[in-house]
Amino acid sequence: xxxxxxxxxxxxxxxxxxxxxxxxxxxxxxxxxxxxxxxxxxxxxxxxxxxxxxxxxxxxxxxxxxxxxxxxxxxxxxxxxxxxxxxxxxxxxxxxxxxxxxxxxxxxxxxxxxxxxxxxxxxxxxxxxxxxxxxxxxxxxxxxxxxxxxxxxxxxxxxxxxxxxxxxxxxxxxxxxxxxxxxxxxxxxxxxxxxxxxxxxxxxxxxxxxxxxxxxxxxxxxxxxxxxxxxxxxxxxxxxxxxxxxxxxxxxxxxxxxxxxxxxxxxxxxxxxxxxxxxxxxxxxxxxxxxxxxxxxxxxxxxxxxxxxxxxxxxxxxxxxxxxxxxxxxxxxxxxxxxxxxxxxxxxxxxxxxxxxxxxxxxxxxxxxxxxxxxxxxxxxxxxxxxxxxxxxxxxxxxxxxxxxxxxxxxxxxxxxxxxxxxxxxxxxxxxxxxxxxxxxxxxxxxxxxxxxxxxxxxxxxxxxxxxxxxxxxx
Amino acid sequence: xxxxxxxxxxxxxxxxxxxxxxxxxxxxxxxxxxxxxxxxxxxxxxxxxxxxxxxxxxxxxxxxxxxxxxxxxxxxxxxxxxxxxxxxxxxxxxxxxxxxxxxxxxxxxxxxxxxxxxxxxxxxxxxxxxxxxxxxxxxxxxxxxxxxxxxxxxxxxxxxxxxxxxxxxxxxxxxxxxxxxxxxxxxxxxxxxxxxxxxxxxxxxxxxxxxxxxxxxxxxxxxxxxxxxxxxxxxxxxxxxxxxxxxxxxxxxxxxxxxxxxxxxxxxxxxxxxxxxxxxxxxxxxxxxxxxxxxxxxxxxxxxxxxxxxxxxxxxxxxxxxxxxxxxxxxxxxxxxxxxxxxxxxxxxxxxxxxxxxxxxxxxxxxxxxxxxxxxxx
Numbered sequence: 002x003x004x005x006x007x008x009x010x011x012x013x014x015x016x017x018x019x020x021x022x023x024x025x026x027x028x029x030x031x032x033x034x035x036x037x038x039x040x041x042x043x044x045x046x047x048x049x050x051x052x053x054x055x056x057x058x059x060x061x062x063x064x065x066x067x068x069x070x071x072x073x074x075x076x077x078x079x080x081x082x083x084x085x086x087x088x089x090x091x092x093x094x095x096x097x098x099x100x101x102x103x104x105x106x107x108x109x110x111x112x113x114x115x116x117x118x119x120x121x122x123x124x125x126x127x128x129x130x131x132x133x134x135x136x137x138x139x140x141x142x143x144x145x146x147x148x149x150x151x152x153x154x155x156x157x158x159x160x161x162x163x164x165x166x167x168x169x170x171x172x173x174x175x176x177x178x179x180x181x182x183x184x185x186x187x188x189x190x191x192x193x194x195x196x197x198x199x200x201x202x203x204x205x206x207x208x209x210x211x212x213x214x215x216x217x218x219x220x221x222x223x224x225x226x227x228x229x230x231x232x233x234x235x236x237x238x239x240x241x242x243x244x245x246x247x248x249x250x251x252x253x254x255x256x257x258x259x260x261x262x263x264x265x266x267x268x269x270x271x272x273x274x275x276x277x278x279x280x281x282x283x284x285x286x287x288x289x290x291x292x293x294x295x296x297x298x299x300x301x302x303x304x305x306x307x308x309x310x311x312x313x314x315x316x317x318x319x320x321x322x323x324x325x326x327x328x329x330x331x332x333x334x335x336x337x338x339x340x341x342x343x344x345x346x347x348x349x350x351x352x353x354x355x356x357x358x359x360x361x362x363x364x365x366x367x368x369x370x371x372x373x374x375x376x377x378x379x380x381x382x383x384x385x386x387x388x389x390x391x392x393x394x395x396x397x398x399x400x401x402x403x404x405x406x407x408x409x410x411x412x413x414x415x416x417x418x419x420x421x422x423x424x425x426x427x428x429x430x431x432x433x434x435x436x437x438x439x440x441x442x443x444x445x446x447x448x449x450x451x452x453x454x455x456x457x458x459x460x461x462x463x464x465x466x467x468x469x470x471x472x473x474x475x476x
Numbered sequence: 477x478x479x480x481x482x483x484x485x486x487x488x489x490x491x492x493x494x495x496x497x498x499x500x501x502x503x504x505x506x507x508x509x510x511x512x513x514x515x516x517x518x519x520x521x522x523x524x525x526x527x528x529x530x531x532x533x534x535x536x537x538x539x540x541x542x543x544x545x546x547x548x549x550x551x552x553x554x555x556x557x558x559x560x561x562x563x564x565x566x567x568x569x570x571x572x573x574x575x576x577x578x579x580x581x582x583x584x585x586x587x588x589x590x591x592x593x594x595x596x597x598x599x600x601x602x603x604x605x606x607x608x609x610x611x612x613x614x615x616x617x618x619x620x621x622x623x624x625x626x627x628x629x630x631x632x633x634x635x636x637x638x639x640x641x642x643x644x645x646x647x648x649x650x651x652x653x654x655x656x657x658x659x660x661x662x663x664x665x666x667x668x669x670x671x672x673x674x675x676x677x678x679x680x681x682x683x684x685x686x687x688x689x690x691x692x693x694x695x696x697x698x699x700x701x702x703x704x705x706x707x708x709x710x711x712x713x714x715x716x717x718x719x720x721x722x723x724x725x726x727x728x729x730x731x732x733x734x735x736x737x738x739x740x741x742x743x744x745x746x747x748x749x750x751x752x753x754x755x756x757x758x759x760x761x762x763x764x765x766x767x768x769x770x771x772x773x774x775x776x777x778x779x780x781x782x783x784x785x786x787x788x789x790x791x792x793x794x795x796x797x798x799x800x801x802x803x804x805x806x807x808x809x810x811x812x813x814x815x816x817x818x819x820x821x822x823x824x825x826x827x828x829x830x831x832x833x834x835x836x837x838x839x840x841x842x843x844x845x846x847x848x849x850x851x852x853x854x
Binding site for chain 2: 089
C-alpha cells in the first residue's frame, strides 16, 4: 500500500532586536556570561511591568508581509501559565486569541516541483531562560539571559508531505529572515516543533498525530521526519505498535524519537489576556512606514546586480548576505564601479578574512574606507598591491586608509628618473637573469622586475617599471 | 520640614524591605522605588515608614485573623503619626480601613497613578490611592503622584491632573445606592443618613436609586481579581528570591512546599479560586464572562452618572470588624467586597470620607473630593 505523510510546522525564530521584548535589557546577541543581561523585569521581580518594544511588532509585521500574511490591525497579548525554573514569572507572555498575522502563503521549491504552504498564523512571544545541568556538582543552574528575548512563532497548516519540503521551507524562510534583518537564524535561534501523521494514500481522515518538540538543526529535523514516517508506516502495516496522539522528542545520538512523559504534555496552560499590555493597533500610517522600510528581496537585488554586469557566481555570494549587498551599494554610491567593488569584496576581503579564520559574513568595514582604497588605486595614486596592504590594515586594525598610506609612504612611485636608476641597478646586480632573458627565457624578466619593485618597497608604478626595463634590456 | 508619608508594604521603596505582609517576601528588599514614591520624595515628602498590610493586600483591612482590625496606614493617619499614606486599593481594603478609622481615602481613576513598583496582584483593577485627614490633603498628594509614566503600559497619557476640591456643589445630584444601603447595619446606615443630610444642607439633591447589579459586579470582580492574583503570585516559587522551603528533594517539592509554607490560608484560597476560573473547563463561563460583565457594569454605572454627579454607598457593612477564623477569610472578604467592587471592576474613582463611600464617573475625583469636603466637620 502507498502512504501519504502530512506535516505541519511550528517554528520559533529569535528576532534581531536591540533590546528584549518587554524591558530594555540587550537583545539576543548581547550577553557573554550567564545572567549578564538580566534586570528586575526579566527576572520576574515584583513591581516591574512589561513595556512593549515597538521594534518587535515591526519585525513581526515585516515577517508577515514576507510570508504574504494578513496583518491584523488589532492584536493582543495573553499569559500562558506553567511552572518551570527557566520561566521566572511562571508565565510566558504570548499571543493566543488575537495574533499579529494570519493566513499567509509561501511557495516552496523541491525536486518534485512547487508546493504551496499555507501559514496559519504568526504570533509574538517572549523566550524562556536556559537551565544548565552541572553533573559534576549535581545541581541545575538557571541562566536568564535569554528570558524575554523576542520570538515569533510561525504556524503552518498541515501542508507538507515530505522531509524535503520541510527542509526547503525552513531554508527559504531562513534566507528571507537573514536577508530582511529579522533574525540571524544562527544555531539555536530557529527551533521547530513538527506535527506529523501518516495515512494510506486516498484516505479522507488524517492519521494519528505525533508532535516532535524543539529541534533546531535541519539535519535533525530531516532525520526525525524520516524516522517518524517509517515508525508510523510500520505501525499501520505490521502492527508493531498502537499509535497514540503524543508528544515526542528526537534523540540525535540514538537516531530515534522517544515519547515525552505525560506530565510534560498534559498541562492546562490557563491562558488569559494580559491586563498589563494594551492591544497593539497597527494603523495605516504605521503599516505604510513598516512597508517602506521593508528590504528588497534577494531576487530583486540579483536582478539589479545582473544589470550592473556582475557575474552569476558573484551575485550568489553577495546576495547571500544582506550586509554585503548594503556594502556594495554604499560603495557604488560613493562613486566606485560595481564590478571593481565586487572584486575587492570577493577576492581581497574574503582572502584576508580567510587567512584569519573568518568568513565574508564577519566582514566589518565602512563603505567610506573601502571606497577610499578603491579610488586611490583607480586614480593611480597607489598600486593595487599597496591597496591590498592598506585593506589588510583596515580590516585588522580599522585604520584610516589615507592616513595609513601617508604614514607609510605608500604613494605610487612615478618619478621616471628614480625608477630608471633603480632599473639600472637591478640590471647590474642580476647579471644571470639578464643573460637568461637575453637568451630567450621570458620568465627571467619577472625576477628582474621583482628586484625593481622590492627596491621601490612595492610602490613603484608597474607600467613605468615595465616600460623602462623592457627598453633598457633591448638596448 | 518635609511632610511625612507612610507607604504600604505592597509598594516598593529601594533598600526598605517590602514583605507585602507575607512570609513569602519576609526577606525581600527591592532594588528600585515605585514611581509614585519617587514623585513624592522629589516634591518635598519624606518616607516616614512602611505600613503593614494583610498578605498581598487581599484581606479585609489588615491581617484580620490575628486581630489587627483597623488597617495600619489608616490608623497612623488618624493618629497624626504621618501626614498622609499611600496604599494599593486591590480589593477595597484601604477604603474599608479609611471608613473604620474615619480618615479620607481617594482611589483615583484606573491608570492615573503609575503601578510601577507595586507588588502586583490584579493588574486590571488595582490602583494606588492616598489616605489623609482631609479631602484637601488627599488632593494635594494625589496631584503629585498622578500622571503618565512610560514604565507602566496601562498608565493614561495625561501628563498631569488638577484636583479642585472647591467645586460648587449647590444643585448637584447624588444617588444613594439602595441595594448597598440596605445591606449595611444600623450604625453604618446612620452614617450615610448623616452624610446625606450634610450634603442636602449645602444644596445637594440626594435620592435613592436602584443598584441591582452589585452582586454580579462583585462576583465578576472576585473572579477577575482571583485569576489575575493567581497568575501574578505564581512567580513566588522559591527559585529566585523570597522564601524557599528547606524541605525538598526535587523541583516539584520545592514549588509545592515553598508555597504551602509561605502563603496564608486566604492567599491560597484566592489562588485556587483563580486557577479554577482560568482552567480549560471554566474559562468561558468564568473568566471570559466576567470580562464581558465588566463592560456591562461600566454601562450601568455610566447610566446612573448620566443623571447623578456621584453615588453614595457604604464602604463596608459595619463600623468595626471582629477577628475570625482563617478558614472563613475568603467568604468574609467576598461578602464585604460587594460595596467596593463596583469601583474596582470599572476602574472608576472612589472617595471614602466620614465613614462612607462616594463613587464617581471616570476623572470625577474633583467632584467626589468637593462633596467630601463640604461635609467635613459636620
